[in-house]
Every structure is written in C-alpha cells, then in structure tokens.
Amino acid sequence: MDNSLIIALDFAGMNEVNQFLKPFAGRELFVKVGMELFYQEGPSIIHQLKEQGHRIFLDLKLHDIPNTVKSAMKGLARLECDLVNVHAAGGIDMMQAALEGLEAGTPAGRTRPNCIAVTQLTSTSEEQMQKEQLIPISLKESVLHYASITKQAGLDGVVCSAWEAALIKEKAGQSFLTVCPGIRMASDQVGDQKRVTTPEAARTMGVSSIVVGRSITRSLEPLNTYDQWMEAWKGVKQ
Ligand SMILES: O=C(O)c1cc(=O)[nH]c(=O)n1[C@@H]1O[C@H](COP(=O)(O)O)[C@@H](O)[C@H]1O
Numbered sequence: 735m736d737n738s739l740i741i742a743l744d745f746a747g748m749n750e751v752n753q754f755l756k757p758f759a760g761r762e763l764f765v766k767v768g769m770e771l772f773y774q775e776g777p778s779i780i781h782q783l784k785e786q787g788h789r790i791f792l793d794l795k796l797h798d799i800p801n802t803v804k805s806a807m808k809g810l811a812r813l814e815c816d817l818v819n820v821h822a823a824g825g826i827d828m829m830q831a832a833l834e835g836l837e838a839g840t841p842a843g844r845t846r847p848n849c850i851a852v853t854q855l856t857s858t859s860e861e862q863m864q865k866e867q868l869i870p871i872s873l874k875e876s877v878l879h880y881a882s883i884t885k886q887a888g889l890d891g892v893v894c895s896a897w898e899a900a901l902i903k904e905k906a907g908q909s910f911l912t913v914c915p916g917i918r919m920a921s922d923q924v925g926d927q928k929r930v931t932t933p934e935a936a937r938t939m940g941v942s943s944i945v946v947g948r949s950i951t952r953s954l955e956p957l958n959t960y961d962q963w964m965e966a967w968k969g970v971k972q
Pocket residue numbers: 742744768793795819852854855856857893894915916917927945946947948949
C-alpha cells in the first residue's frame with residue numbers, strides 16, 4: 735500500500751470513467767472511488783474496476799454513530815476494496831466499530847481492507863478550523879491529535895496533508911499510513927485545496943501514498959500526465 739499514486743476517479747458516472755481509463759488499458763492502477771461516483775453507480779462500479787485489475791480506495795468518509803458505522807462497514811467489506819475511510823472526528827468508539835464491521839464483513843480467508851481516518855480535510859486552513867470548528871489550537875496540533883486517537887482505535891493510518899505526514903510518522907510509527915491528497919504540480923491550479931505541496935516534495939515529507947484527482951483526470955493527455963506524475967512522485971523515469 736506504500737508509495738502508491740492513487741488516482742481520484744471523481745467522475746459523474748461509469749461512462750466518464752470508461753472514457754478516462756481507455757488509454758490505460760492493460761495497466762493496473764490504484765484508483766479512488768469517492769462519493770460522487772459511488773452515489774451514482776453503487777457497488778457495480780467497484781466490481782467493474784476490480785475486474786480490470788485495479789486496486790481500490792473506497793472513499794466514503796463514514797461519520798455517524800458507532801452502530802451505524804459498524805453495519806455500513808460490514809456491508810462495504812463484502813466489496814473487497816483495498817482501503818476505506820472514516821472521519822476521525824467521529825471518535826474512538828466509532829473508529830473501533832468501523833474495524834469491527836470490516837472484520838465481520840470480510841469474506842473468510844481474505845484480509846480486511848486497510849482503514850484510515852480523515853484528520854483535517856486538506857481543504858481546511860488553520861484560520862477556518864479555529865473560526866468555524868472553534869478548535870483553539872494550531873492545525874498541526876489538531877491533525878496530530880486526530881492521528882493519535884486514530885492510532886489508539888487501532889486503525890491503519892490517516893488522511894492528512896503532506897505537511898503533517900513526517901510528524902505523524904514520528905509519533906505513530908513508520909508503518910502508520912499517511913495518505914495525502916492536496917498534491918499539485920507547481921504549474922497546476924490549486925482550486926479548493928488549502929494545504930498543498932508538489933509530488934517531489936511529498937516524497938521527502940514522510941508521505942505513504944498520494945491521492946491525485948483533477949491534475950490527471952482533467953488532463954487532455956491523461957496517460958502522459960500520469961506517467962509524468964509517477965516520475966515526479968517516484969523520482970525515477972517510468
Ligand atoms: O479522503 C480523501 O480522499 C480526501 C481527504 C482530504 O482531506 N482531501 C481530499 O482532497 N480528499 C480527496 O482527494 C481528492 C483530491 O482531488 P484533487 O484535489 O482533484 O487532486 C478528492 O477526491 C477528495 O475527495
């Protein structure tokens with residue numbers, strides 16, 4: 735799971751996904767299915783992507799009472815994705831319930847998906863967090879605290895920005911996953927992201943895997959762009 739570049743398939747439906755994936759035929763990718771796509775296509779999109787050999791991060795960011803999250807995760811485990819997530823703000827009991835659900839729903843003989851928790855969204859700035867969430871500490875401290883309760887709950891890692899990844903690894907251990915969106919090439923539009931860095935910098939910042947959406951999915955030459963991103967992320971020509 736480490737050192738992956740996960741492509742966020744933020745598309746409205748299966749047709750758009752198929753169109754995007756056409757030039758990648760024969761390549762095994764690590765892709766992310768989020769709310770936009772899953773709410774339109776449901777589990778069939780997961781089955782289709784798995785049949786094509788892709789690894790899958792199912793990003794539904796569960797955040798509800800423990801009993802509901804446990805039942806939802808039990809169902810999602812049957813889809814046999816590689817990675818799923820919750821919001822750490824749901825608390826330790828909720829995160830433990832998520833794991834129990836995943837373990838209960840994973841088919842016999844299979845390993846349960848990795849489960850990570852979103853700390854502070856990469857679209858959140860420190861000012862916004864302090865003013866809107868009324869959290870009176872630094873953003874880094876808030877992210878570190880969420881990472882610490884995530885570890886306590888027994889999850890496999892967190893979603894954070896690259897800026898917090900090294901400190902999280904230092905506190906929670908090198909095997910604790912730091913999955914980082916908010917990655918942009920220097921020439922890219924930042925858009926709604928606030929805590930952003932480049933793939934080259936992310937490589938040196940203790941990041942386990944990066945999540946990249948629009949920079950690749952909206953490219954006119956997605957395959958070329960993906961190869962350039964892989965080169966920048968891995969530091970070697972692909
Ligand atoms: O959980 C996520 O994947 C996620 C967490 C977070 O804090 N920030 C974040 O951007 N994401 C997701 O990562 C992807 C980033 O996409 P781009 O900004 O287009 O590269 C989107 O699919 C977001 O839903």
